[in-house]
Amino acid sequence: MAVESSGATRKRPSMDDVAAEAGVSKAAVSKVIRNAYGVSPAMREKVESAIESLGYRPSISARSMRGSSFTVGFEIPQLANDFFTQVMQGAADELAGSGYQLIIAPAVGEVKGAPVLDALVDRRVDGIVAISPEVSPGWLERLGSSVPLVLLGRHDAAAHYDTVTNDDARGAQMVMEHLFGLGHRRIAHVTVGGSAEVPEDLLPHTIRRKTYAEAMAARGFVPAVTTSGPLEPEGYAAGLKLLSASVLPTAIFAGNDTLAIGALRARAELGLSAFDVSIVGYDNIDLASHPMMSLTTVDQFGRQSGSTAIKLLLERITAGRTQAVHEMIAPELRVRESTRPVTVASR
Amino acid sequence: MAVESSGATRKRPSMDDVAAEAGVSKAAVSKVIRNAYGVSPAMREKVESAIESLGYRPSISARSMRGSSFTVGFEIPQLANDFFTQVMQGAADELAGSGYQLIIAPAVGEVKGAPVLDALVDRRVDGIVAISPEVSPGWLERLGSSVPLVLLGRHDAAAHYDTVTNDDARGAQMVMEHLFGLGHRRIAHVTVGGSAEVPEDLLPHTIRRKTYAEAMAARGFVPAVTTSGPLEPEGYAAGLKLLSASVLPTAIFAGNDTLAIGALRARAELGLSAFDVSIVGYDNIDLASHPMMSLTTVDQFGRQSGSTAIKLLLERITAGRTQAVHEMIAPELRVRESTRPVTVASR
DNA sequence: ATGAAAGCGCTAACAG
DNA sequence: CTGTTAGCGCTTTCAT
Numbered sequence: 001m002a003v004e005s006s007g008a009t010r011k012r013p014s015m016d017d018v019a020a021e022a023g024v025s026k027a028a029v030s031k032v033i034r035n036a037y038g039v040s041p042a043m044r045e046k047v048e049s050a051i052e053s054l055g056y057r058p059s060i061s062a063r064s065m066r067g068s069s070f071t072v073g074f075e076i077p078q079l080a081n082d083f084f085t086q087v088m089q090g091a092a093d094e095l096a097g098s099g100y101q102l103i104i105a106p107a108v109g110e111v112k113g114a115p116v117l118d119a120l121v122d123r124r125v126d127g128i129v130a131i132s133p134e135v136s137p138g139w140l141e142r143l144g145s146s147v148p149l150v151l152l153g154r155h156d157a158a159a160h161y162d163t164v165t166n167d168d169a170r171g172a173q174m175v176m177e178h179l180f181g182l183g184h185r186r187i188a189h190v191t192v193g194g195s196a197e198v199p200e201d202l203l204p205h206t207i208r209r210k211t212y213a214e215a216m217a218a219r220g221f222v223p224a225v226t227t228s229g230p231l232e233p234e235g236y237a238a239g240l241k242l243l244s245a246s247v248l249p250t251a252i253f254a255g256n257d258t259l260a261i262g263a264l265r266a267r268a269e270l271g272l273s274a275f276d277v278s279i280v281g282y283d284n285i286d287l288a289s290h291p292m293m294s295l296t297t298v299d300q301f302g303r304q305s306g307s308t309a310i311k312l313l314l315e316r317i318t319a320g321r322t323q324a325v326h327e328m329i330a331p332e333l334r335v336r337e338s339t340r341p342v343t344v345a346s347r
Numbered sequence: 348m349a350v351e352s353s354g355a356t357r358k359r360p361s362m363d364d365v366a367a368e369a370g371v372s373k374a375a376v377s378k379v380i381r382n383a384y385g386v387s388p389a390m391r392e393k394v395e396s397a398i399e400s401l402g403y404r405p406s407i408s409a410r411s412m413r414g415s416s417f418t419v420g421f422e423i424p425q426l427a428n429d430f431f432t433q434v435m436q437g438a439a440d441e442l443a444g445s446g447y448q449l450i451i452a453p454a455v456g457e458v459k460g461a462p463v464l465d466a467l468v469d470r471r472v473d474g475i476v477a478i479s480p481e482v483s484p485g486w487l488e489r490l491g492s493s494v495p496l497v498l499l500g501r502h503d504a505a506a507h508y509d510t511v512t513n514d515d516a517r518g519a520q521m522v523m524e525h526l527f528g529l530g531h532r533r534i535a536h537v538t539v540g541g542s543a544e545v546p547e548d549l550l551p552h553t554i555r556r557k558t559y560a561e562a563m564a565a566r567g568f569v570p571a572v573t574t575s576g577p578l579e580p581e582g583y584a585a586g587l588k589l590l591s592a593s594v595l596p597t598a599i600f601a602g603n604d605t606l607a608i609g610a611l612r613a614r615a616e617l618g619l620s621a622f623d624v625s626i627v628g629y630d631n632i633d634l635a636s637h638p639m640m641s642l643t644t645v646d647q648f649g650r651q652s653g654s655t656a657i658k659l660l661l662e663r664i665t666a667g668r669t670q671a672v673h674e675m676i677a678p679e680l681r682v683r684e685s686t687r688p689v690t691v692a693s694r
Numbered sequence: 695a696t697g698a699a700a701g702c703g704c705t706a707a708c709a710g
Numbered sequence: 711c712t713g714t715t716a717g718c719g720c721t722t723t724c725a726t
Binding site: 012057058059060061062064065069071073079080085086088089092093096101102103104105106108109110111116118119122123124146261264265268269286290291292293 | 404407408409426429440448450466468469493611616638639
């Protein structure tokens with residue numbers, strides 16, 4: 001009787017319809033779907049079968065006007081980056097089965113992070129995980145005081161949001177020691193341009209760059225920094241420029257694996273190999289371990305970062321934690337074949 | 348006066364607050380933010396400055412209860428696949444500046460497509476783009492009759508949703524001709540398992556597999572199909588199995604590039620090269636053109652598919668089109684170095 | 695051109 | 711344990 005099979009598009013049933021079908025009040029239905037306290041087994045039974053037979057699904061829009069949306073937003077600055085993909089996977093896996101739905105909002109083209117974060121808040125997500133290298137700490141503090149917020153890849157000593165990051169200084173230091181140990185002196189660095197909004201020492205790329213420059217200076221070598229966009233083709237362009245110069249670097253430390261893959265592309269295209277110029281990345285994306293790529297890099301445990309971020313967020317959402325937590329993951333160097341001892345010829 | 352700088356978290360302003368601040372009615376404010384007909388310049392001016400000074404942002408949840416949510420949902424079955432990333436990029440770029448926000452909902456782990464599509468509808472998105480190889484045509488027809496819907500990678504002759512796909516039979520045919528032309532006879536195929544819910548001839552992977560099997564049979568060769576999961580490690584496992592057998596295939600046609608990269612990993616790890624066994628993929632992800640990978644594959648223009656899907660969706664959303672459109676993109680073979688003429692030794 | 699009022703589908707007191 | 715009653719912040723008739 002509740003089942004109609006007419007072809008017409010019928011309005012989706014509301015809570016009122018369920019209440020009517022079950023012969024109970026709206027409030028009762030609400031309690032059942034929320035597993036709230038105070039429903040008799042009989043009531044639950046009636047309501048559930050009404051829900052079933054009507055195919056009722058609660059409107060999240062309506063729910064979120066009073067209660068929660070059971071939705072977690074994840075803002076990313078870029079789609080074409082396997083490291084971010086890895087992080088998102090960790091987050092998605094961690095969130096699975098929690099009753100919350102993950103929605104990913106990419107900041108694409110000219111749109112920086114803040115408008116996307118706003119868009120998420122406008123949609124009343126219960127919490128936000130973000131990778132937002134473009135947004136100022138002040139702006140984030142304000143956001144964090146009105147919605148549970150976890151930032152990935154930020155070294156902010158924030159009061160109103162959590163952070164999950166890796167020790168970029170340590171990671172970059174390991175890279176430099178590795179290269180120095182191989183005898184390299186003319187080491188170039190490719191970095192991703194930061195934002196004027198954000199202090200230098202808060203962002204992975206600027207910390208890596210700074211660590212690089214200091215390590216070079218400490219040995220009396222001349223730092224050579226190339227600023228690049230974040231995409232593989234841009235890493236390729238940077239690599240092409242460096243490897244077409246009159247005097248080549250013996251090694252390139254790319255700010256991340258995506259750029260390193262681009263640099264490898266340039267190196268291979270110019271007929272060069274690891275014996276001519278070493279290349280190091282940062283992130284340890286899955287591709288880095290591929291034997292045909294074999295990229296020396298720094299593992300910063302993307303999946304784990306993603307899942308940690310969700311854990312922290314859920315603490316804020318469900319347990320109501322309000323004190324900020326800042327997690328720092330210890331990075332590990334992965335030495336592979338893209339780096340070689342410097343040769344006599346190239347020295 | 349409207350600007351307060353207390354540290355306390357103040358409630359975000361509602362339309363009522365704006366109306367009060369501007370000294371007009373709620374309805375007037377609503378008209379202004381919707382650019383609706385019938386607002387005097389003076390009114391618009393007053394309202395806009397009130398919005399500005401209060402930092403007002405409309406609640407999408409509330410709006411979507413009567414009107415629209417200005418949100419487009421994109422469901423994907425997998426995060427770790429560069430082809431999907433490419434498609435999403437095309438979609439994101441096409442949607443940029445349209446006033447709609449893109450939200451991506453991944454179907455992760457055990458969760459198949461349908462629950463995620465439901466979650467999107469529960470959140471009242473204005474339209475959905477989906478890559479859902481697991482959902483039956485009937486289910487999709489029902490969904491499509493209640494919300495604008497575009498499916499990628501489906502060959503369904505659907506009445507209530509649009510499709511954007513490539514000619515998989517043609518693409519697979521080109522692969523087989525290429526391999527036959529190089530003298531290959533023992534060609535193995537790695538496919539992604541389909542769903543019992545969906546007829547064989549509607550899905551890219553099953554069409555490619557069928558085309559492969561027919562092409563082999565037509566030449567009197569024995570088809571050898573390995574079914575695999577969709578992840579790179581699974582492609583690797585399949586490759587490892589095939590390449591550790593007592594009699595090796597001379598070529599492997601992988602169902603997509605992700606699997607092919609996995610197969611390449613196995614090949615390289617076993618100390619084999621294209622001279623021993625050729626490997627072909629399908630998709631032409633960016634990595635395929637990398638000189639260190641150089642994967643022969645079929646270009647199915649992911650970015651273009653994504654942008655086409657959004658165009659079609661917007662036609663349904665804004666222009667109210669209701670007649671289904673089915674777009675088929677012509678694939679192109681990209682011959683690279685992962686395939687070689689069969690050698691005397693391996694023949 | 696503007697505003698008052700009803701209502702979208704739900705949750706949250708509060709009564710009974 | 712159950713139902714009634716207000717809203718949540720918008721959009722939408724319908725008057726004015």
